[in-house]
Amino acid sequence: MKNNRFNKLKIKRILRDYTQNSSITKINWFWLSGFIQGDGCFIIRRTRDEYILYVSQSLLDVQVLFKIKSFLGYGYVRIQEKDKMAHFVLQNQKGLIYVLSHLGPFFDSKNESFLLFLEKYNIVFFNNNLNILSTDFVNLNNAWLSGFIDADGSFYGSFTKNKHMISGYNLQLRFSITQKSLSVLIIFSKLFNSKVKYNKKGFHYVILSDKESLDLLLNYLTNFPLFTKKAISLKRWSKLYILFKTKEHLNQDSLYLKKLVESINKF
Numbered sequence: 139m140k141n142n143r144f145n146k147l148k149i150k151r152i153l154r155d156y157t158q159n160s161s162i163t164k165i166n167w168f169w170l171s172g173f174i175q176g177d178g179c180f181i182i183r184r185t186r187d188e189y190i191l192y193v194s195q196s197l198l199d200v201q202v203l204f205k206i207k208s209f210l211g212y213g214y215v216r217i218q219e220k221d222k223m224a225h226f227v228l229q230n231q232k233g234l235i236y237v238l239s240h241l242g243p244f245f246d247s248k249n250e251s252f253l254l255f256l257e258k259y260n261i262v263f264f265n266n267n268l269n270i271l272s273t274d275f276v277n278l279n280n281a282w283l284s285g286f287i288d289a290d291g292s293f294y295g296s297f298t299k300n301k302h303m304i305s306g307y308n309l310q311l312r313f314s315i316t317q318k319s320l321s322v323l324i325i326f327s328k329l330f331n332s333k334v335k336y337n338k339k340g341f342h343y344v345i346l347s348d349k350e351s352l353d354l355l356l357n358y359l360t361n362f363p364l365f366t367k368k369a370i371s372l373k374r375w376s377k378l379y380i381l382f383k384t385k386e387h388l389n390q391d392s393l394y395l396k397k398l399v400e401s402i403n404k405f
Contacts, residue, residue, distance in 0.1 A: 212228055276326070319342070
């Protein structure tokens with residue numbers, strides 16, 4: 139009973155803290171399109187004639203769903219406390235027509251579902267707000283990639299003892315992004331001069347670890363910030379990356395560096 143009461147209080151605190159935070163309100167259609175590519179879906183239930191835009195997040199990131207709801211002016215957020223998940227749901231016809239007229243395009247199967255939604259509501263896709271009608275919309279001059287990274291990107295580091303290193307340890311910092319959709323990762327890899335790899339679980343992924351690509355990524359995210367809790371991870375990661383790049387990490391206490399790496403991987 140106590141745990142249940144604690145969880146409810148915790149949820150209320152999360153909603154209060156983030157829905158009243160005005161510092162993360164500047165999402166836009168580019169960011170939202172990229173975020174939906176990673177963590178959203180277009181659900182079609184033909185037997186019920188239901189068309190639903192659905193975006194799911196961990197309960198710890200519920201604030202971003204309320205930001206989406208506030209930005210769109212439609213939809214609602216549903217909390218599943220037992221599963222520690224939250225969902226933004228939009229199925230109101232008026233709201234869908236408005237939102238669909240501003241979103242997209244997407245990639246692969248997600249774009250196929252998106253086009254079925256447009257067909258259902260007789261929406262001709264010509265997005266005047268975004269002016270994106272080809273894969274050229276994924277570039278370093280808008281927030282699409284920021285939304286995509288918020289959904290599927292990861293900042294992480296490793297700190298291991300190594301007697302062969304002068305410092306006595308080996309520090310590595312990387313960024314990775316994973317998706318089943320190959321098309322978007324091919325574009326991402328070209329933008330950051332990297333390669334797409336494939337794992338046995340059926341996912342494609344890109345890893346950035348060299349200075350040039352990481353500098354480019356950090357510069358991009360400075361211009362187009364993240365809105366989920368990955369922003370916290372990025373802040374800690376970039377702090378450590380600057381120390382590493384300037385070799386100032388060699389003057390830092392190893393326990394401090396290890397704890398900083400752990401705090402990055404936590405998110």
